[in-house]
Amino acid sequence: MSSARKLFTFDGKFRMHRAGYLDSPTMAYETWGTLNSNRDNAVLIFSGLSPSAHAASSDEDMSPGWWEEMIGSGLPIDTDRFFVICVNSLGSCFGSTGPASVNPKTGERYRLTFPVLTLEDVADAALLVTKHLGVECLHTVIGCSMGGMSGLAFCVRHPEAVERFVSISSAARSLPFSIAVRSLQREMIRSDPKWQKGNYEPGDPPITGQRLARKLGMITYRSAEEWAGRFGRERSTDPSRIDGQFVAEFSVEAYLENHANKFSGAFDPNCYLYLSHASDLFDLAEYGGSLKSGFKRLKIEQALVIGVRTDILFPLDQQRELAQGIASVCSNTRLAELDCIRGHDSFLVDMDAFRPVICEYFESCCN
């Protein structure tokens, strides 16, 4: 399969937000549509923790992207109108430099020698890409889940480079429930003897820890309400997959098993640890000492905050906090509370609910 992925290598030292630097990091990205002559139709998308830059298919890569129904000709993020950029987060493992990359200085993989990663670094690295593409100021930054915090970091740190912001199922900072969940996911990976303090061989990763972490992810990404309706107490048709007496006898267990198997080989465990930890660290209040002072640094002219009633990872309270904070400095801010039953993941799977809200947002930008 051909790839639409492009690579940009920054020539120099990339200073990390907390401490340390990267030598000439590479960023992977994809684009759709065309930058207009005014260079004012660019939309930058920050993904959640695990996706690559392949948000949608294109002539160069026909495989469906992670937001296939959202980006394209005539779709809510309309590539006939916008030049859409999606960057693989710094620290990830789909082309951008991360813990699984080789350190050019040593010829060895970074592994745990990679400096502490923050979403500020993810934001700053994306700015390098947009500048490289000739975009001085983005029409809109959109961020989903962890990407919403990356996007917020982008807007706060580079107010001159963005006019509008769309946050989807994200927050102004991580709170203890989601920190606890992610902390436990990381501990599951580290507790797998195969992790070997980060020095596993790429072909022999801590797959058991990754599977457990993914299952906990799924439990927090969806909702009890969805599962009650979808699975109820239905029994699995293939209950003998796990050895011993305690088999996966319920459909919900088989569902988790399938999802964990799909994901576990596909993501580098050290990259996961770094990005997960970066999500815990993000706190808009670090800009000036309070959320209020953080919001004051925004210079956007329009914002949309979307949240979902059944999201337990980034609950509605946090959506309201975020929307109110942005509204305090940007009157053209809308909060959309969606009544989806599929929890945090709704933005990936409940297009009927998200499509009209995103469409309406981009239509309102014309006026």
Place this chain on the structure above:
Amino acid sequence: MSSARKLFTFDGKFRMHRAGYLDSPTMAYETWGTLNSNRDNAVLIFSGLSPSAHAASSDEDMSPGWWEEMIGSGLPIDTDRFFVICVNSLGSCFGSTGPASVNPKTGERYRLTFPVLTLEDVADAALLVTKHLGVECLHTVIGCSMGGMSGLAFCVRHPEAVERFVSISSAARSLPFSIAVRSLQREMIRSDPKWQKGNYEPGDPPITGQRLARKLGMITYRSAEEWAGRFGRERSTDPSRIDGQFVAEFSVEAYLENHANKFSGAFDPNCYLYLSHASDLFDLAEYGGSLKSGFKRLKIEQALVIGVRTDILFPLDQQRELAQGIASVCSNTRLAELDCIRGHDSFLVDMDAFRPVICEYFESCCN
């Protein structure tokens, strides 16, 4: 320290609900107060998954019990008035026969040769104890969490042996969210190489898996709301406890660490697997093919169902389902929806909310 624990060994074969039997199982229990001459003042308490029969202190054992503030002279479950019995669940490891016990037939621990455990077995074994104590009909059966389902099994299977039922943060059946959580907890234990398919040495249990499972337990036993107020983004005072770069830097992580360390040595992992699985299996609808037919088997004259708004493991929806079902056959049924912020565990830690509801219940029984 002296013990108030008494043991009763059933002389014969105890037939298990699903299949198989136990030879002369032993049940551990404690009692408080005195059985009156009419033998109509006995209250039976079913605990959650992990506690022992030591629900409260007494002259024989002064150490505080797991429901110390609820049971005693002048307390909501008043031992001046009632003869209170708490049984260690069959399958547990605090005196009652379970997977960690020695099979008298083989001289070896049962481990995974223990038959499939159900909450029906827990209920039936408790009945043996109450009969042994000379109680023909209980004034009230009270069950907390998993114990609420054990109690419901008791009421459905032995309607002649109980007059009233109090369910606390429980349900008529397990739904997929809680099944998924418990299934993952069990997988964490089984995934620990030290589990050795159940054949670990008692002195060298799968402590890592147990710690992970306990942390997931805590995440689902409390609430995001409580933690946001209690911990916020406060940093740990002792952030270097976990090796590697990813240390427990937030207070909520240190809190989970402390709880996991306290619990993990104290409970036998195989017993945990069996009791956790028994919770998944329970479904009142198995009595006659529907919840409705299950409820129809109840012959109680009064019931109280207590639930907590922030409980994600046994949410309010399930409390309403349970209360409505019982009310369909017992008009004297009350549902108390409590606005506690401490989630599923509120019945253990939010006495100010639970005390008046339990007091009012027992007062209403006088009339």
